[in-house]
Amino acid sequence: MSMTDDAAIAADIRLLLSDRAPDASICPSEVARRLWPDDAWRDVMPDVRRVAVRLAEIGVIRITQSDAELDPGAPMTGPIRLRRGPRWLD
Numbered sequence: 001m002s003m004t005d006d007a008a009i010a011a012d013i014r015l016l017l018s019d020r021a022p023d024a025s026i027c028p029s030e031v032a033r034r035l036w037p038d039d040a041w042r043d044v045m046p047d048v049r050r051v052a053v054r055l056a057e058i059g060v061i062r063i064t065q066s067d068a069e070l071d072p073g074a075p076m077t078g079p080i081r082l083r084r085g086p087r088w089l090d
Helices: 003-018 028-035 038-055
Strands: 063-064 080-084
Touching: 003 028, 003 038, 003 080, 028 038, 038 063
Parallel strands: none
Antiparallel strands: 063 080
Protein backbone atom coordinates (compact mmCIF):
# COMPACT_ATOMS: atom_id res chain seq x y z
CA MET A 1 0.00 0.00 0.00
CA SER A 2 1.18 3.45 -0.78
CA MET A 3 0.76 6.56 1.30
CA THR A 4 -1.82 7.67 -1.29
CA ASP A 5 -3.83 4.54 -0.60
CA ASP A 6 -3.51 5.15 3.15
CA ALA A 7 -4.76 8.70 2.68
CA ALA A 8 -7.67 7.44 0.57
CA ILE A 9 -8.56 4.87 3.22
CA ALA A 10 -8.44 7.47 6.00
CA ALA A 11 -10.52 9.89 3.95
CA ASP A 12 -13.13 7.25 3.19
CA ILE A 13 -13.38 6.21 6.85
CA ARG A 14 -14.05 9.85 7.71
CA LEU A 15 -16.52 10.26 4.84
CA LEU A 16 -18.55 7.18 5.74
CA LEU A 17 -18.68 8.14 9.42
CA SER A 18 -19.62 11.73 8.53
CA ASP A 19 -22.57 10.42 6.54
CA ARG A 20 -23.90 8.48 9.54
CA ALA A 21 -25.48 9.53 12.81
CA PRO A 22 -22.88 10.57 15.41
CA ASP A 23 -23.36 7.36 17.40
CA ALA A 24 -23.40 5.06 14.35
CA SER A 25 -20.59 2.77 13.27
CA ILE A 26 -19.18 1.36 10.05
CA CYS A 27 -17.59 -1.93 9.16
CA PRO A 28 -14.04 -1.70 7.80
CA SER A 29 -15.16 -3.84 4.86
CA GLU A 30 -17.44 -0.98 3.74
CA VAL A 31 -14.34 1.13 3.18
CA ALA A 32 -12.48 -1.64 1.35
CA ARG A 33 -15.45 -2.40 -0.90
CA ARG A 34 -15.94 1.24 -1.85
CA LEU A 35 -12.29 1.79 -2.74
CA TRP A 36 -11.67 -1.64 -4.32
CA PRO A 37 -15.06 -2.76 -5.66
CA ASP A 38 -13.91 -5.99 -7.28
CA ASP A 39 -12.79 -9.00 -5.24
CA ALA A 40 -9.55 -7.17 -4.40
CA TRP A 41 -11.24 -5.59 -1.38
CA ARG A 42 -10.52 -8.68 0.71
CA ASP A 43 -6.80 -8.31 0.07
CA VAL A 44 -6.75 -4.74 1.41
CA MET A 45 -8.61 -5.44 4.66
CA PRO A 46 -5.35 -5.56 6.66
CA ASP A 47 -4.48 -2.13 5.27
CA VAL A 48 -7.90 -0.72 6.19
CA ARG A 49 -7.50 -2.08 9.72
CA ARG A 50 -3.97 -0.65 9.96
CA VAL A 51 -5.16 2.83 8.93
CA ALA A 52 -8.10 2.54 11.35
CA VAL A 53 -5.66 1.71 14.16
CA ARG A 54 -3.63 4.82 13.34
CA LEU A 55 -6.77 6.98 13.44
CA ALA A 56 -7.80 5.36 16.74
CA GLU A 57 -4.37 5.98 18.26
CA ILE A 58 -4.85 9.73 17.77
CA GLY A 59 -8.48 9.64 18.93
CA VAL A 60 -10.18 10.46 15.63
CA ILE A 61 -12.10 7.18 15.71
CA ARG A 62 -12.79 4.39 18.17
CA ILE A 63 -12.56 0.71 17.33
CA THR A 64 -15.22 -1.46 18.94
CA GLN A 65 -16.18 -5.10 19.13
CA SER A 66 -19.74 -5.68 20.28
CA ASP A 67 -20.12 -2.79 22.75
CA ALA A 68 -16.53 -2.87 24.01
CA GLU A 69 -13.96 -0.31 22.91
CA LEU A 70 -10.70 -1.96 21.87
CA ASP A 71 -7.21 -0.74 22.64
CA PRO A 72 -5.76 0.18 19.23
CA GLY A 73 -2.35 -1.07 20.37
CA ALA A 74 -3.59 -4.54 21.25
CA PRO A 75 -3.96 -7.44 18.81
CA MET A 76 -7.43 -7.58 17.26
CA THR A 77 -9.22 -10.66 16.03
CA GLY A 78 -12.74 -11.07 14.78
CA PRO A 79 -15.19 -8.48 13.50
CA ILE A 80 -14.68 -4.86 14.50
CA ARG A 81 -16.62 -1.64 13.97
CA LEU A 82 -15.37 1.92 13.58
CA ARG A 83 -17.00 4.86 15.38
CA ARG A 84 -16.31 8.55 15.81
CA GLY A 85 -13.72 9.17 18.49
CA PRO A 86 -13.20 11.92 21.07
CA ARG A 87 -11.08 13.96 18.63
CA TRP A 88 -13.54 13.66 15.75
CA LEU A 89 -13.92 16.90 13.82
CA ASP A 90 -16.88 17.44 11.48
